[in-house]
Amino acid sequence: MEIKHEAQETKGAFVAYIDGQRAGDMTYSVAGTDKIIIDHTGVEEAFNGKGVGKAILLEGVIPYVREKNLKVLPLCPFAAAMFKKMHAEIGDVLV
Numbered sequence: 001m002e003i004k005h006e007a008q009e010t011k012g013a014f015v016a017y018i019d020g021q022r023a024g025d026m027t028y029s030v031a032g033t034d035k036i037i038i039d040h041t042g043v044e045e046a047f048n049g050k051g052v053g054k055a056i057l058l059e060g061v062i063p064y065v066r067e068k069n070l071k072v073l074p075l076c077p078f079a080a081a082m083f084k085k086m087h088a089e090i091g092d093v094l095v
Helices: 052-068 077-085 087-093
Strands: 002-007 011-018 021-031 035-043 071-074
Touching: 002 052, 011 052, 021 052, 035 052, 035 077, 052 071, 052 077, 052 087, 071 077, 077 087
Parallel strands: 035 071
Antiparallel strands: 002 011, 011 021, 021 035
16 A cells, blocks of 8 residues: 655645555645644545555554644544544644
8 A cells, every 4th residue: 555645735635545546535634833634534435444544544644743743633533533542552643
């Protein structure tokens, strides 16, 4: 799985590809200078149940926000559930 970051000035997305096919994405909005708001996670039907959303969060979003010293507000239900489930591992980046 390959995860690419597509950023614009006030929003962005982490997009997962499996064998060259778009498998899913996690989108966010920039909030100020120190945080992002995760607002959506989507996985293509063919890739449901393959850990795509979790991989986007753990291999894309978390390393990015740690590197940039940002905090995360997970408004997307999937992202919020992952932060609750994995609080010990990734809770340090929560708002």
